[in-house]
Amino acid sequence: MSEKMLKFVQQGREMPEKRPADQRNEDFREIYDSFSEAAAQIQASRCSQCGVPFCQIHCPVSNNIPDWLMLTANGRLEEAYEVSQATNNFPEICGRICPQDRLCEGSCVIQQSGHETVTIGAVEKYITDTAWEKGWVQPVKPVRERAASVGIIGAGPGGLAAAEQLRRKGxxxxxxxxxxxxxxxxxxxxxxxxxxxxxVDRRIKLLEDAGIVFHLGIDIGGSTSFAEIRDKYDALLIATGVYQARDLRLPGSELGNILPALYYLTEANRNDLGMKSDHMSDGLNAKDKDVVVIGGGDTAMDCVRTAVRQGAKSVKCLYRRDKENMPGSEREVRNAEEEGVEFVWLSSPDAFVGDENVREVLVSKVHLGMPDSSGRQVPQIVPDSREAIPADLVIKALGFSPENLPQLFNEQGLEVSSYGTLRVDNTTMMTALDGVFAAGDIVRGASLVVWAIKDARDAAEQIHSYIERRKTAAA
Structure with missing residues (x-):
């Protein structure tokens, strides 16, 4: 083992510098600076190189984290990149957005021994950003081209990861x-x-340079039929994700300025991208408004922090459990608190009040009772605890459910589970339709980007096996 490792006793955990809250609230730039080469090497050297790498075990794509940390600590950065990208199609993206505190870093052995975890995510980001700067990231070049073709529905992280894996095979x-x-x-x-x-844009261009063809603005089930797409290719992968917002039907839900989270975030992102939007009206802009976000996951954190940057007068996040039981990343909660978001824990909305538009949210206090079958304490309303919270804009961040794809695609042969997700064979990842596969959130349910990448890589292997079997049978 390199003598540069096991430095966790001498060196403490450090993150890259974070811009002050008053500065970062003025724009939509990333809040963390990049590591310097020296800082990345120091943090990587803290790895204990343990015999059972729990960081790798608890990474959905099984990243060989100890090896690329050791390579980084020894200044062998190009090799570190090669190891990192071998199991992950988008390491610089996962380094930025994965909830490391719940995955690799949360499982780090040295943390269990009383030392703080290795800064895995920030080092991963540094490795790949450096690889881009040095020109080490190159488009996939198949060893040989195949005549067989694959169609993919969905250009999100799952669809893109599967596309790259299949293109790699030609x-x-x-x-x-x-x-x-x-x-x-x-x-x-x-x-x-x-x-x-x-x-994101540079990754997509890399896939285009590799020969992957994108068809954007295509309404499958509308102007383009699912059957037409299916007939064009030797195999088809559905990787649409889940986009239907879970709702909370309360008295006053019909009032204006009560929005689903994804609608709000999509328009805010379009605006940040400089894209004109007919929908970015006063109703969608948080400027000078009292904003209330309902929910406790990472999507809720995205909403509250977006509202701050739009110039909201106040931003409150309502969650019916306490901080310890919040599903969102601890890091994101901490960032939101620094930026001025007020968390109203143990609170449950009862009704929305207003004239044409919402004016207040009526909220009752919550007591956490006995655990249910899942082990989580059951929220119980505290009698006579209702209060009114001012709200000019309410955003519901309650999670996502799958759209009705058999109806949307006009293809009743697609079978769904009781949750509305597509039903697939657990081994082959094929749906009830021959040659039609599915992966990611549309099968798993709303989850993390890194799980979509994992599922997509598995689906690509199954699609390859399917096409090879058909070729052999036809020979």
Missing amino acids: YQVHVYDRYDRAGGLLSYGIPGFKLEKYV
């Missing part, structure tokens, strides 16, 4: 998306202060 890959820009949630859902859009 397949002719065509990706379809209903939006006018590839990237899915990476482009339109995640704000720039977590993921600047040039990071």
